Each structure stands twice: as C-alpha cells, then as structure tokens.
Amino acid sequence: MKSLSLKINKIEIPFLLAIIAVLIFPFHSFGQNTNLGPAPKVITPGLVTTPPSDAIVLFDGTNFDAWESTKGGGVKWDLKKGIMTVVPGTYDIMTKKSFGDCQLHIEWRSPAIVVGESQNRGNSGIFLQRKYEVQVLDSYNSETYIDGQAGSIYKQHVPLVNACLPPGEWQTYDIIFNVPVFNDNGTLNSPAYLTVLQNGVLIQNHVELKGKTSGEAIYEKHGKLPLSLQDHRCLVSYRNIWIREL
Numbered sequence: 001m002k003s004l005s006l007k008i009n010k011i012e013i014p015f016l017l018a019i020i021a022v023l024i025f026p027f028h029s030f031g032q033n034t035n036l037g038p039a040p041k042v043i044t045p046g047l048v049t050t051p052p053s054d055a056i057v058l059f060d061g062t063n064f065d066a067w068e069s070t071k072g073g074g075v076k077w078d079l080k081k082g083i084m085t086v087v088p089g090t091y092d093i094m095t096k097k098s099f100g101d102c103q104l105h106i107e108w109r110s111p112a113i114v115v116g117e118s119q120n121r122g123n124s125g126i127f128l129q130r131k132y133e134v135q136v137l138d139s140y141n142s143e144t145y146i147d148g149q150a151g152s153i154y155k156q157h158v159p160l161v162n163a164c165l166p167p168g169e170w171q172t173y174d175i176i177f178n179v180p181v182f183n184d185n186g187t188l189n190s191p192a193y194l195t196v197l198q199n200g201v202l203i204q205n206h207v208e209l210k211g212k213t214s215g216e217a218i219y220e221k222h223g224k225l226p227l228s229l230q231d232h233r234c235l236v237s238y239r240n241i242w243i244r245e246l
C-alpha cells in the first residue's frame, strides 16, 4: 500500500476520481429522459463539390445513365467537359429513379452571354417529384415577378434574399424536401415543405407548399416520383448532382 500511495501524485487524483465517478454513475449526468440511442448513422460529410458517402450520385459529369427524357427515350441534352446543358426544344429530363423525402445538391449556371429578359433569361427549373419547382433563372440585376425569380418556389414563395451570382458563374442549390402525405381517400393529410440554400445562403426556410407549381396550385395524390430538370429553351447548364434519401 505504501508503494501504491507513493505513485499517486496530486495530478493523478482528479483523473482517478473521474474514472470512479463514471463507473459508479454511468449516464446519470444526462438526465432521466435523455434518448441514448440508436445514434444517428455516422457518415462522411462532403465539401461543396464532393458528394457525401451515402449520396446517390445522379450526375458526375460522365454520362446520363441516371436520366431519361420526359418524352421517353434517352436524354437529348448536351454533355461536354463534365457539364450538361439544355438543348432547347429537347424537353425536360427526369431521373429514372423515383424519390420521396430527400436532400438534393445541384449546381447550375446561366449563360455568360446574356440573352433575353425576365423569365426568358437563363430559365430552367428543378422539379421535385416533377411537380414542385425551385426556380432556376438569371436573377442577377434582372427583374421579374418576385415569386418567379431564382430560388423562388414558383408562384408560391419569394426567396428570403437574392443570393444570385453573375451569369456564367456556377451556383449551388441545396434543397431539403418533405413530400406531401395523402389520406387513403386522396385528400391531403400533410403538405409538402421545402428548404433551400443558394450558394450556402438560406433562401427558403421550411416553406409550406400550396400544391403543384404549374397551373393551379392544388394537390393530387401521388407516391414517390422522379426529379426533373426543365427545358425552358434557355442554355442553362448543370453539374454535380447528388441526392440523399431521407
């Protein structure tokens, strides 16, 4: 005992007391109602241009394998140097796979050479479930109706700020989508919600959708559906598209 007591100096005493406390009172410091598990899945987060480890990569710049034309058949859009670009008149494209709740990362660029005004300047769109559009538009020093500018939920929600970069520069959207939930009889149980960050800036904060964004804003019962990108006859480009199912 004499030799043991000699080895425990003043610095070691708090350390030993901490170990004894953990052994005697495991978890007590967390409180009675603490949820200790199961813990959220550990993943590797990505940098801006790198998909996280659990993402489904929809476009990495090499092919259109994950996509098809909304008119049927293969994608007619242009693919060069890792970038896809709308070929006007070749229709929207959509994923072959259908999705529900999701986190979507997508990078887009309106043409450096500015053509057109308002809704005809760099117009495209990201349609969650082919029904709910996050607007893509050149809204840098360009006016249009505010619920139709870049980052709007088309004709429903104005973005909180205009976080647009100049035409010709790559921009990011990070989108969190909660699907609408329907009752068995087709009536709406819970609406869809969208959260959008543009270039890292929050522009839509869990906004409630009134229904589809084309035509009358109504809900029609549906399940999982593909993601689609709009051919609005403007030379908008996309790259680095990935999705995480939630």
Ligand code: MG
Pocket: 123, 124, 125, 133, 135, 136, 230, 232
């Ligand atoms: Mg559009």
